[in-house]
Amino acid sequence: MSRQTVEFSITAAERLNETLNAFLEVDREGALRRVEEIEQSGEAGALPGIPIAIKDNICVKGMQASCGSKILGDYHPPYNATVIERLIKAGAVVVGKTNCDEFAMGSSNENSAFGPVRNPWDTTRVSGGSSGGSATAVAAGIVPVALGSDTGGSVRQPASLCGVVGLKPTYGRNSRYGLVAFASSLDQIGVFAREVEDAALVLGVIAGRDPHDATTADVPVPDYSAALTGNITGARLGFPRALFGQGLDDDVKKSVENVIDVYRELGAEIVDVELPHAGYAIAVYYIIATAEASSNLARFDGVRYGFRAEETPE
Amino acid sequence: MPITEADIKKVADLAHLELADEELKTFGPQITEIVNYVEQLNALDTANVEPAIGGLTPEGARTSSSRDDEIAGSIGQKTALEEAPDPASGHFRVPKVL
Numbered sequence: 001m002s003r004q005t006v007e008f009s010i011t012a013a014e015r016l017n018e019t020l021n022a023f024l025e026v027d028r029e030g031a032l033r034r035v036e037e038i039e040q041s042g043e044a045g046a047l048p049g050i051p052i053a054i055k056d057n058i059c060v061k062g063m064q065a066s067c068g069s070k071i072l073g074d075y076h077p078p079y080n081a082t083v084i085e086r087l088i089k090a091g092a093v094v095v096g097k098t099n100c101d102e103f104a105m106g107s108s109n110e111n112s113a114f115g116p117v118r119n120p121w122d123t124t125r126v127s128g129g130s131s132g133g134s135a136t137a138v139a140a141g142i143v144p145v146a147l148g149s150d151t152g153g154s155v156r157q158p159a160s161l162c163g164v165v166g167l168k169p170t171y172g173r174n175s176r177y178g179l180v181a182f183a184s185s186l187d188q189i190g191v192f193a194r195e196v197e198d199a200a201l202v203l204g205v206i207a208g209r210d211p212h213d214a215t216t217a218d219v220p221v222p223d224y225s226a227a228l229t230g231n232i233t234g235a236r237l238g239f240p241r242a243l244f245g246q247g248l249d250d251d252v253k254k255s256v257e258n259v260i261d262v263y264r265e266l267g268a269e270i271v272d273v274e275l276p277h278a279g280y281a282i283a284v285y286y287i288i289a290t291a292e293a294s295s296n297l298a299r300f301d302g303v304r305y306g307f308r309a310e311e312t313p314e
Numbered sequence: 315m316p317i318t319e320a321d322i323k324k325v326a327d328l329a330h331l332e333l334a335d336e337e338l339k340t341f342g343p344q345i346t347e348i349v350n351y352v353e354q355l356n357a358l359d360t361a362n363v364e365p366a367i368g369g370l371t372p373e374g375a376r377t378s379s380s381r382d383d384e385i386a387g388s389i390g391q392k393t394a395l396e397e398a399p400d401p402a403s404g405h406f407r408v409p410k411v412l
Contacts, residue, residue, distance in 0.1 A: 075397055076396075076397065078389050078393045078394070078396065078397075079389065170371065170374075171369040171370060171371070171374070172369070172370045172371065172374035185369040186369060209377075211381050214379040215369075215370060215374075215379075217370060217371070217373065217374030217375075217377050218374075218377035218378065219373060219374065219377065277358075280354065280355055280358065283351060283352045283354055283355050284355065286348070286351075286352065287352060287355075302399060303406055303408055304394075304397070304398055304406050305397035305398060305399070306397075306399075307399075308399045308400070
């Protein structure tokens, strides 16, 4: 069964790539070899034979990690990110690496060195970004789940634009070891899925303390799937009404109002919250993100790997 | 704070970026705009705000990040040099800069 699922994903990824440009690498051979290993071992984890796509700034051994940039190009990292180790242990099969804005900097995926990702609902439109390839791969039905990274919206925004579930976990919830760093005090690896249940399952696998990442919190990982009972009676949901004005598209406004009604009917309590400093968030973000990016990206100097300039400046 | 063409040129020189005259003229007003935007933060009084280090929640920040100092495997010289643009005798060779 899992072989068919994986083969379907690989074939769909290859066939649709000319239209969508969601994948920078599809690993047919490696994925099918992995399926064979799973079949022979007879082990069944939480994600048995589930195909998954990974943003091209997360290290998967044997595959490229270009970060959507020609500076890294066909760089092949010598190790797996911790989240990849955990996914593989749970039985997941990585089928490919997905397109993204260069070094995860962008919100439309037009800033990839390998061309923009198309939105599967309307290929004349952008996928959003920077994890646009992962969002599109899930929305187009190529894979049921994918990983991206979110510094200032790079999972949540493309998920929204592509109409899929996008989850940025709390800082410290999962390890960033093996994620190419952008702004270390904001970066988190996040999950794309077609169903909330699938996102819960994947988060349960990748969450938790990692000795390789000192910023992971040593707090227990709850059973996220078991928490999805369908009953939200008594849940209190905060709504920052002050942000619900200027620049808001009418369709978006209607959608949010609809969802508030749905939650209320399901028994949740909607509470107005004030975020008095929210107006300063973007200014603060652009100081922190750019300063941290400057120090993090200093390692791409062409000494140990990646592009090296022909001429050395005097 | 206005950013002058001389400021742009200085930063570009420090970063070894070659900018055309046209670019020098374009970037000045753009960067001035960014700096002005960020200056709105001066309206906030942060005198009594504790500095924050990293992004962990109080719950996460309380957790210990120390571990036993045990020797673990490493990737080894051969693997480490596999992606090197110009390896030589087990080293990363770089162009002469001095």
